[in-house]
Amino acid sequence: MSNKAAAGSQSSLREANRSLVLQTVQRWGGLTQVELAAATGLSTATVSNIVREMYAAGLVDTAATTRSGRRAQLVTLARRLGLAVGVHIGSRHLRIVLGDFAHAVIAEQSLPLPREHRMDASLDRVALLVSDMLERVGASVTEVVGVGVGVPAPVDAATGMISVGGVMRGWDATHLGQTISKRVGCPVWVDNEANLGALAESTLGASRTCRDSAFVMASHTTSAGLMIDGKLHRGYAGLAGEIGHIQVDPQGLICSCGNRGCLDTVVGSDALLEALRPSRGALSLRDVVQLAKEGDQGCSRVVADAGAQIGAVVASLGMVMNPQMVVVGGELAESGEVLLGPMRTAITRRMVVNQIAPVEVVPAVLGTRAEVMGALLLALQAAEVPVMSDAEGEESAS
Amino acid sequence: MMGVAQGPLLAMHGISKRFGAVEALTDVTLEVHAREVVALVGDNGAGKSTLAKMVAGALTPDSGLIELNGEAVTIPTPAAAYGLGIATVFQDFALCENLDVTANLFLGREMHGTLRRSDEEMERITREVLERLASRIPSARTPLAALSAGQRQSVAIARTLIGSPRIVVLDEPTASLSVAQTAEVLTHIERLREMGLGVILISHNMTDVRAVADRIEVLRLGRNNGSFVTQRASYEEIIAAITGAPRTEAPRHPSGAPLSAVG
Numbered sequence: 001m002s003n004k005a006a007a008g009s010q011s012s013l014r015e016a017n018r019s020l021v022l023q024t025v026q027r028w029g030g031l032t033q034v035e036l037a038a039a040t041g042l043s044t045a046t047v048s049n050i051v052r053e054m055y056a057a058g059l060v061d062t063a064a065t066t067r068s069g070r071r072a073q074l075v076t077l078a079r080r081l082g083l084a085v086g087v088h089i090g091s092r093h094l095r096i097v098l099g100d101f102a103h104a105v106i107a108e109q110s111l112p113l114p115r116e117h118r119m120d121a122s123l124d125r126v127a128l129l130v131s132d133m134l135e136r137v138g139a140s141v142t143e144v145v146g147v148g149v150g151v152p153a154p155v156d157a158a159t160g161m162i163s164v165g166g167v168m169r170g171w172d173a174t175h176l177g178q179t180i181s182k183r184v185g186c187p188v189w190v191d192n193e194a195n196l197g198a199l200a201e202s203t204l205g206a207s208r209t210c211r212d213s214a215f216v217m218a219s220h221t222t223s224a225g226l227m228i229d230g231k232l233h234r235g236y237a238g239l240a241g242e243i244g245h246i247q248v249d250p251q252g253l254i255c256s257c258g259n260r261g262c263l264d265t266v267v268g269s270d271a272l273l274e275a276l277r278p279s280r281g282a283l284s285l286r287d288v289v290q291l292a293k294e295g296d297q298g299c300s301r302v303v304a305d306a307g308a309q310i311g312a313v314v315a316s317l318g319m320v321m322n323p324q325m326v327v328v329g330g331e332l333a334e335s336g337e338v339l340l341g342p343m344r345t346a347i348t349r350r351m352v353v354n355q356i357a358p359v360e361v362v363p364a365v366l367g368t369r370a371e372v373m374g375a376l377l378l379a380l381q382a383a384e385v386p387v388m389s390d391a392e393g394e395e396s397a398s
Numbered sequence: 399m400m401g402v403a404q405g406p407l408l409a410m411h412g413i414s415k416r417f418g419a420v421e422a423l424t425d426v427t428l429e430v431h432a433r434e435v436v437a438l439v440g441d442n443g444a445g446k447s448t449l450a451k452m453v454a455g456a457l458t459p460d461s462g463l464i465e466l467n468g469e470a471v472t473i474p475t476p477a478a479a480y481g482l483g484i485a486t487v488f489q490d491f492a493l494c495e496n497l498d499v500t501a502n503l504f505l506g507r508e509m510h511g512t513l514r515r516s517d518e519e520m521e522r523i524t525r526e527v528l529e530r531l532a533s534r535i536p537s538a539r540t541p542l543a544a545l546s547a548g549q550r551q552s553v554a555i556a557r558t559l560i561g562s563p564r565i566v567v568l569d570e571p572t573a574s575l576s577v578a579q580t581a582e583v584l585t586h587i588e589r590l591r592e593m594g595l596g597v598i599l600i601s602h603n604m605t606d607v608r609a610v611a612d613r614i615e616v617l618r619l620g621r622n623n624g625s626f627v628t629q630r631a632s633y634e635e636i637i638a639a640i641t642g643a644p645r646t647e648a649p650r651h652p653s654g655a656p657l658s659a660v661g
Contacts, residue, residue, distance in 0.1 A: 111581035112588060114608030115629065121605055125577050132578040273629065282612055282627050
């Protein structure tokens with residue numbers, strides 16, 4: 001970037017507009033020219049010119065589409081710009097999606113994982129599955145701009161390492177990003193799974209119209225991702241939104257993090273399944289969710305109580321960050337209103353009544369895929385898209 | 399329905415089998431409930447396959463009791479097993495290369511209308527079964543020769559669902575499969591469980607077993623050597639039971655290593 005156009009000049013303004021359009025298309029995947037103008041604040045004529053230039057340069061593709069009955073020009077990033085991979089290493093599942101800059105999922109795969117799965121075995125499977133999926137769509141690793149990885153633990157964004165010991169047994173000391181990058185052969189970004197859920201829901205899902213929203217992931221563990229002023233708020237060491245480790249029972253059990261009576265010791269899958277074991281035997285979390293949906297009283301009760309307890313904590317979170325919307329995802333949220341009803345009640349009862357816009361509590365649109373889609377978005381947004389510059393021609397000539 | 403206290407679907411008590419001087423099984427017990435995946439693990443020669451063959455009707459025990467839904471039964475032949483609602487997938491699949499997916503599923507039990515074979519009906523059921531298993535096989539008309547090893551395993555599992563079984567026995571379903579194919583098969587096993595079937599899963603791969611099984615039954619030299627609820631059993635405990643290492647309830651460091659090793 002040595003011979004960048006002088007600041008304030010005509011060409012630098014054009015370049016800035018181009019990169020703005022490109023970034024906006026990248027963020028939304030596919031937009032019509034009219035929507036693109038609205039999203040960037042540029043005039044439709046400017047957008048139209050820029051799109052024409054970028055199409056000629058092979059950066060974007062255009063396709064005819066319709067918006068509310070009118071013909072429109074849909075703009076997407078040209079797929080030759082590359083693919084990205086989203087990986088969600090959950091507590092009990094591995095999910096991988098292969099997508100392009102239009103957020104179109106090209107291939108998808110999930111694999112059940114054992115409880116406390118081993119790092120070496122799981123990372124090995126990630127690498128093998130990614131290369132297998134690339135082969136399936138006829139793509140090579142060189143087309144992959146990056147891999148986003150979500151893990152069920154707080155992650156220090158700067159180093160890509162898990163920032164709290166003991167939460168994922170045996171995973172603490174490893175530089176996850178580097179390890180996966182070495183195996184897959186392209187850049188890797190690591191983040192917390194709930195953060196990625198928040199990213200996905202606020203980009204593609206329930207909270208895409210909100211500047212401020214919280215994504216609550218109620219699953220084997222509980223965690224939250226915070227979108228503040230349209231940006232993901234990770235905190236200093238990636239600990240923001242770790243509501244699973246807020247104390248709710250001072251006399252409770254010792255948590256994996258070393259503290260006593262964390263929310264996870266009360267509503268985590270171990271606690272929920274243990275509560276049902278004397279009367280129902282050994283169930284899985286999926287069983288509990290399905291039985292609750294079918295109206296089994298005991299399972300409904302366990303899920304509903306968990307909803308109320310999570311809601312009480314989310315209410316405090318809500319008073320701190322004042323979100324417009326709380327999006328609830330994770331495996332427990334698959335039970336629908338069984339979980340959301342009591343959670344909504346607990347949240348609204350504890351928060352200061354906002355007459356203008358009471359906080360909405362809604363299910364995740366992307367369901368249990370929110371985290372893996374967020375991982376895909378993380379890779380797409382972190383990838384550097386080459387923006388052609390006015391000076392490009394001269395550069396290659398000289 | 400699952401959950402409410404209920405007797406086992408299949409119960410085997412005091413099962414013994416000798417092959418000449420070899421004591422293949424000695425006084426073995428195995429129970430499988432509806433909507434439960436029970437893994438049978440153990441070293442080579444532990445008796446896993448012998449036990450599975452008894453469930454499938456390929457072998458009969460020298461002594462012992464087999465109960466299905468609380469009623470004593472004998473399973474003298476594979477046909478009898480099929481009649482009792484027990485379906486088995488052996489390691490070599492026993493599928494036909496030259497036939498398509500539908501024909502393989504209905505091999506030997508083709509459906510007939512009043513005048514001719516009901517091909518459309520069989521194809522419809524095939525598509526339905528593949529759908530229920532979340533299978534990645536594109537067409538029910540693909541000949542088997544064109545499918546990968548993982549897809550063949552899918553077909554073999556789908557075949558067990560023809561005739562509405564209650565128990566499915568899978569012998570090493572993930573052996574010699576790639577990770578992607580293993581992912582498919584493990585997903586199928588989760589689906590079988592959700593359909594309310596009892597599944598007996600024989601496998602060497604502890605990661606796969608711990609991923610999908612509710613209970614792990616260890617056989618060692620033809621005897622029961624431990625029964626574990628997967629939720630609460632550690633990898634180390636199960637390995638110790640398989641190898642016969644002395645088991646103690648050693649306290650654990652948070653890193654998972656025994657305290658003695660951490661110092």
